[in-house]
Amino acid sequence: MIPMREAIRQAMAEEMRRDPTIFLMGEEVALYDGAYKVSQGMLAEFGPDRIVDTPIAENGFTGLAVGAAMAGMRPIVEFMTFNFSLVAYDQVVNSAARIYQMSAGQYRLPIVFRGPNGHAENLASQHSTAVESLYAHFPGLKVVSPSTPYDAKGLLKTAIRDDNPVIFLESELMYGFKGEVPDEEYLIPFGKADIKRQGDDVVIVVWGKHVHTCLKAAESLKADGISAMVLDIRSIRPLDHDAIFAAVARTHRAVVVQEGFPFAGVAAEIITRIQESCFDLLDAPVLRVTNRDVPQPYATVLEKAVIITAERVVETVKLVMGR
């Protein structure tokens, strides 16, 4: 059993040993060992040319990664939190996501942008944003979000080998979360959902840290005689519609759980696709659970009212079940 931060570190270090063009860049990744100790010890192994501390200039170092990728390297950019990626949003969405297309394939952008996403505890308004909906919007980007150390390692190795820019969303709350990771090498392809819990009555579609919120909810729904499947999509773009549609075909009811704001979010997209393709299979409207539609407040009692909890998932599943 290893914690998530170690799984992420193993993925980066293994890939860096294999390919000398890979480097890790970001604030405090080298000498400080990473704000969340994800890159601990990597400076000693790879040296300052490959584990690179940057000044606080997100737009600048993200643009640097874009240029370095175009010229033949494979950067990994760590955002101390994805909130700070919004300072670099232009370089991610206007440059990284588009140069391959607007150059008609002459320049590739093999970059991984990774770091913690969404809320942790009492981080207040500007350090709690979940950004998947902001990035999944753009063709040219891939967006993935692991929920276990096993998935994190396998997906990150795939991300590093991908020739496209990949947004890799971690969670501060999960860096210490432990799980089994085999000694032998493995990769997890993008666009393959994973059934984290099998069930017959309703499918809960989810990714990232809230997979665990939903597993907890599914466990408590058992007491109500409701058998809930938890489908971890793992990658948001590309999206494994086949797995989602197969789950709906089995359960005829679905709930989508998405951290972040509801308006124009990933959950809305998934629900649209379900109704476009599975309308006749549904026994109830598809509902979603998201953060409340307000900026994140600081006080614990308010924060808990805003974020997704197992109780809210249970309530919504019951609505879908007509209970």
Added chain:
Amino acid sequence: MLAPDPEQRVVDRDELARLYHQMYLIRRVEELAARAYTQRKILGFCHLYIGQESVAVGVAAACRSSDRWITGYREHGQAVAKGVSPRKMMAELYGKATGASNGLGGSMHIFDASVHFMGGYGIVGAQVPIATGVAWALKRLGTQDVAVCFFGDGATHQGAFFEGLCLAQLYKLPVVFIIENNFYAMGTSLERQSAVTDLYLRGAGVGMAHEQFDGFDVETVRERVGAALHHARSGVGPVLLEIVTYRYRGHSMSDPARYRKDGELEEKKKSDPLLITEQRLKDDFGVSDAEIEALRARADAEADDAAHFADSSPEPSVENLYDYTYVSPR
């Protein structure tokens, strides 16, 4: 002042004639682009380089062919100077399948990896940190090449410009940043955009070598940029150059440029890059009017050929619309 490149050859008659031809070719290509725009054969935004030709051609004359160029949206002249064929360039403006970016990029997004022309960017200043990253890779991959980044006076107020400069200087990267100061950011004159009108002084704040000079004479550009490239190539760090120039046309084809002062354009045209170099060819190298005429005729024919090629090329196929959204798995 940066020390000159000791290995740079003195410009001889043939070299200067070649530079004149290049500048004249760029002007003709731009004039034909303007005409095609009024005929609605070129659409969208179209930003012309007329008046600034000595900058791109002078920089190209100082560069190695393996040096990488990254620029903004006013890049037609730079593309031709870097070696993008006028045919491919013009076909891209026409949105044709034979264009440098297969018609996917258009006027503002010309890319040609075969000559290391790494694109025109439409977000002002975004190319500055990208150039820093190209230089990062050139250094880490062990090349002796330099990244050259072009942008206008308007870009020097963007955060991306400042951040790109900070990082390039911090990591001592082989990059030459070139402010082409043409005195207008769209319709906003220099003194209305900036409290500091000597834009090269921005380099001082990040500890970067910085220099300013007039860019109307292609030989001056070649020599001073040669010095900057020599500095960057030697590994000591980047350079910020402010090359003073002037654009004759509006910001884009839709801009009549009514914000200029009366007589300003006419005054600036007295130091036209083509005039200066033509005079020098005649006065100092004994080039005849007939020879000048022959250089122009050759460029006219090349520009006409490019326009004809673009006009007669096929449209891109809609079937290929999704080909370059993602790199396919290997």
